Every structure is written in structure tokens, then in C-alpha cells.
Amino acid sequence: MARGGREGSDGSDRADAPAADESDEVTELAAELRRLLLVSSRILRSHTASEEVSASQFSVLAFLQRSGTSTPGALADFEHVSPPVMTRMLGRLEEAGLVRRSAHPGDGRQVQVALTDSGEQVVLQGRAERDAWLRRRLQAAGPQERRTLREATALLRRTLVERRD
Amino acid sequence: MARGGREGSDGSDRADAPAADESDEVTELAAELRRLLLVSSRILRSHTASEEVSASQFSVLAFLQRSGTSTPGALADFEHVSPPVMTRMLGRLEEAGLVRRSAHPGDGRQVQVALTDSGEQVVLQGRAERDAWLRRRLQAAGPQERRTLREATALLRRTLVERRD
DNA sequence: TATTGTTATACTCTATAACTATA
DNA sequence: TATAGTTATAGAGTATAACAATA
Structure with a gap:
């Protein structure tokens, strides 16, 4: 890890100008964190998928189970995916009979999304195993x-x- | 999996049987960690991709830059992807002129992979920005x-x- | 005109199964 | 027979652009 040197050793000791050592430290942490997140999300994805639903799909179901009801837009925000991606995810979940889409009361642009009984079963039974x-x-x-x-x-x-x- | 209720809640207080509280604590941490890794890898992926190479591709290039030379199998292990996935990644990187595949000296089954000059440029220039x-x-x-x-x-x-x- | 959602299109990511070549 | 790699196939994940409907 070779971070040789003391901070401020070159005379630049302004408090708001990070010293070279601190900059190195941040750079290295950033690179390690990036790699860790990339790899561990792959590992986790493979260990938390089932035949029924993928890791991402399960996350959506779990959110609905806790929130009761939501909209595609809110789900997309929560999951940090773009709206078309959420539309597709919901399409698959609906095909599988796990969620139900219905008209939003009061705002015709929006759509209400809720778990079906079957979807609720998948969440409750899947959580521990997953x-x-x-x-x-x-x-x-x-x-x-x-x-x-x-x-x-x-x-x-x-x-x-x-x-x- | 359903490990039959909470351990320890029936008076079995052996030291190696986690108490209910600890079990709940682990369960909750697991769920939070799973969700965090899923979401933050999405966020990071979108912030570390460039027009040249995706986050995954860059990770392969960076490894090659540090190791000098590798094989598809070793890269697949390191990146935690299956061999066919690495074959495809290397195919794209080779098409883009960033890596070079060559015969392995001594073992005809293996393949040697190394960065091209162009690939090295991408790593060195891309690191800071990425x-x-x-x-x-x-x-x-x-x-x-x-x-x-x-x-x-x-x-x-x-x-x-x-x-x- | 702005917001919500979907469709269209085009990639990357990912795995399993089957195959080839070498050891 | 076992190992390294590739090809074939299929599906999930992802984004941007274009579109429709509603507010």
C-alpha cells in the first residue's frame, strides 16, 4: 500500500487542498470499491436468483410487499433503473402472475401496481431461502x-x- | 430453508446457538446488504462506463495492465464470470484492438491474452476519469x-x- | 407544455449445454 | 479421461429515442 510520505510535506498545507497522500488514498479506495461492487454484485446475483424470479425482480416484489402499492415511476426511482426497464420488469412479473397493474384513481397517466396473492407468496416464502x-x-x-x-x-x-x- | 422459528427462544441457550436477536440482526443485515449491492452496482456501472469500454471490460483491461499477461480461464476466475462470458468479452476487446490473443507456449490448450498498446492507453488514460x-x-x-x-x-x-x- | 408510461431499438451481461483441441 | 477454450442458444439487464395519453 506504499503510501510513503507525510501530508503537507511539500509545503502546501492549506486545509482545503487535499494533500497528495489523501488524494492517493481516495483514488485507491475508489478503485477497490468499484471492483468490489462489480464483482460482489455478480456473485450475489447468482446466489439470490431462483427459478421463479431473478434478484432484480425479487427486489421489486419485496418493495411492493412492504409498501402495499406503488407506481412504475416510483419503482424505477427506488430501484435506480430507467422507466423502460421497469416497464419490462413489470411486464414479466405480470405475465408470471405475480403483480397486477390497474388504473390509478385520480390520475389517468399513472398506473397502480400491486402484488397478487401469488406474488405475496413468492416474497414471503422466498425471503429466508434467498x-x-x-x-x-x-x-x-x-x-x-x-x-x-x-x-x-x-x-x-x-x-x-x-x-x- | 425454513429453519423452524427462532433459535434459542425455547430456552436452549448454548453459546453456539445464536440467540433470536442475533439471528434477526443477521437476517436484516443480509437483506440490506443484498439490496445495497444490487442498487449501487447499477449506479456505479452507469457512472463508470464510457463510450470506449463498459465497466466490466475496463476491469479486464485494468487487470491485464497490472498482471502483464493472463489466460481466459484466469480472467474468468478473477472476474467471477463463466468461461463463455469471458470469451465474449475478450472477443469484443480484441475486435476493438485493445487486447491480443496468442498461442500459449508449452500448453496448446491455453491462450495467452495481453494488452495492445492501444489497450494500455485506454487503461492509463481512463483510470482517473472513470x-x-x-x-x-x-x-x-x-x-x-x-x-x-x-x-x-x-x-x-x-x-x-x-x-x- | 410537462408528466407518466409504453414501445421500439440496440446493446451488454449472464448462464448452461454442446463441441473442439490438447494434455 | 480431464482440462481450456469456444460456439450455440437463450434470456435478463440496461439505456436512449420516439411515441401516446393525460394533466
């Missing part, structure tokens, strides 16, 4: 490590997901 | 938070990526 692989690993990691991971999860969400600019 | 978005956010998060993220990155890699079973 996260089993991840739970096993977290269990093995130990309490202290889970504490770090909980902090980091919240932090990553704030840093990557919720911030808007 | 991570700019992520670096800005990490910079804004502050030193203490980056420390947590560094710990968590290493921890997640050990927990999710490196463990084999």
Missing part, C-alpha cells in the same frame, strides 16, 4: 465484523445511493 | 468515513468474494 447464502457468510464473519458492515452499509447508501448531484 | 464520480463522493464523505469504508471493503471481499464453499 438470503441464506449471504446469512451464512455474515454469521461466519462474527459480531464485530457485522458491526463494521452495518456501519458501512448505511454509509455506502448515503454516499453512493442517496446523494443527488 | 473513478472521478466515485472519488468525488468519497472525498465528500470525510476521512473517518473513508476509514470505515476501507475496513468494510476488505471485510466484504473476504466475506463475499474470497471465501470458497
Whole structure:
């Protein structure tokens, strides 16, 4: 990791101008984080898909199960996908009989989306099984490590997901 | 999977049988982590793709730049994709003139993969630009938070990526 | 005119199965 | 027989542009 050198060692000690070391540190963290997210999302995707629904589809179903009802636009925002992608996802879920689309009361442009009974079954029964692989690993990691991971999860969400600019 | 209710809630308080609270805690962390990885990989992918190469392709180029030379099989392992996926990725990169495939000396079954000069250019010039978005956010998060993220990155890699079973 | 959603189009990402060539 | 890689096939994930309907 070779970060040799002290900060401010070249005389540029203004507080708001990051020193070379800090810049290196951020650069390296960024590269590691990028790679980790890319690879671990692949791994997780493969471990949380089932024959019934993919990881992405399950995420939509789980959101609907908690929120009761939503619209394609709200779901697209929540999942961070473009509207056409959500239209397609909902189309597949509807074909599979897991969600139902109906007219929005009051605003004819919008569409209401809700789980069917079958969709609710998939969420409730699938949840435990779906996260089993991840739970096993977290269990093995130990309490202290889970504490770090909980902090980091919240932090990553704030840093990557919720911030808007 | 349905492991029959909560463990430990019936008075079995052996130290290696996680209490109900711990089980709930792990379950919740697993669900949050799954969702975070799914969503943030989407976000990151959209912010690290360029016209030249996608996020995945860049990751392959960056690995080659550091390792000098590799084989399709080793790259597939490293990226956690199946062999046919790597074949296709390499095909596209080769078409674009960024990598070169050549006969493996000593083992005719294997193939050697290396960057072309053009591919090296893409890596070296693309690195800073590609991570700019992520670096800005990490910079804004502050030193203490980056420390947590560094710990968590290493921890997640050990927990999710490196463990084999 | 702005918003919501969909359709059309065109990629990339991904896996499994079957095949070829070499060891 | 086992290993490395590719081809064939199929489907999911993703985005932008163009369109329709409603507000």
C-alpha cells in the first residue's frame, strides 16, 4: 500500500487542498470499491436468483410487499433503473402472475401496481431461502465484523445511493 | 430453508446457538446488504462506463495492465464470470484492438491474452476519469468515513468474494 | 407544455449445454 | 479421461429515442 510520505510535506498545507497522500488514498479506495461492487454484485446475483424470479425482480416484489402499492415511476426511482426497464420488469412479473397493474384513481397517466396473492407468496416464502447464502457468510464473519458492515452499509447508501448531484 | 422459528427462544441457550436477536440482526443485515449491492452496482456501472469500454471490460483491461499477461480461464476466475462470458468479452476487446490473443507456449490448450498498446492507453488514460464520480463522493464523505469504508471493503471481499464453499 | 408510461431499438451481461483441441 | 477454450442458444439487464395519453 506504499503510501510513503507525510501530508503537507511539500509545503502546501492549506486545509482545503487535499494533500497528495489523501488524494492517493481516495483514488485507491475508489478503485477497490468499484471492483468490489462489480464483482460482489455478480456473485450475489447468482446466489439470490431462483427459478421463479431473478434478484432484480425479487427486489421489486419485496418493495411492493412492504409498501402495499406503488407506481412504475416510483419503482424505477427506488430501484435506480430507467422507466423502460421497469416497464419490462413489470411486464414479466405480470405475465408470471405475480403483480397486477390497474388504473390509478385520480390520475389517468399513472398506473397502480400491486402484488397478487401469488406474488405475496413468492416474497414471503422466498425471503429466508434467498438470503441464506449471504446469512451464512455474515454469521461466519462474527459480531464485530457485522458491526463494521452495518456501519458501512448505511454509509455506502448515503454516499453512493442517496446523494443527488 | 425454513429453519423452524427462532433459535434459542425455547430456552436452549448454548453459546453456539445464536440467540433470536442475533439471528434477526443477521437476517436484516443480509437483506440490506443484498439490496445495497444490487442498487449501487447499477449506479456505479452507469457512472463508470464510457463510450470506449463498459465497466466490466475496463476491469479486464485494468487487470491485464497490472498482471502483464493472463489466460481466459484466469480472467474468468478473477472476474467471477463463466468461461463463455469471458470469451465474449475478450472477443469484443480484441475486435476493438485493445487486447491480443496468442498461442500459449508449452500448453496448446491455453491462450495467452495481453494488452495492445492501444489497450494500455485506454487503461492509463481512463483510470482517473472513470473513478472521478466515485472519488468525488468519497472525498465528500470525510476521512473517518473513508476509514470505515476501507475496513468494510476488505471485510466484504473476504466475506463475499474470497471465501470458497 | 410537462408528466407518466409504453414501445421500439440496440446493446451488454449472464448462464448452461454442446463441441473442439490438447494434455 | 480431464482440462481450456469456444460456439450455440437463450434470456435478463440496461439505456436512449420516439411515441401516446393525460394533466
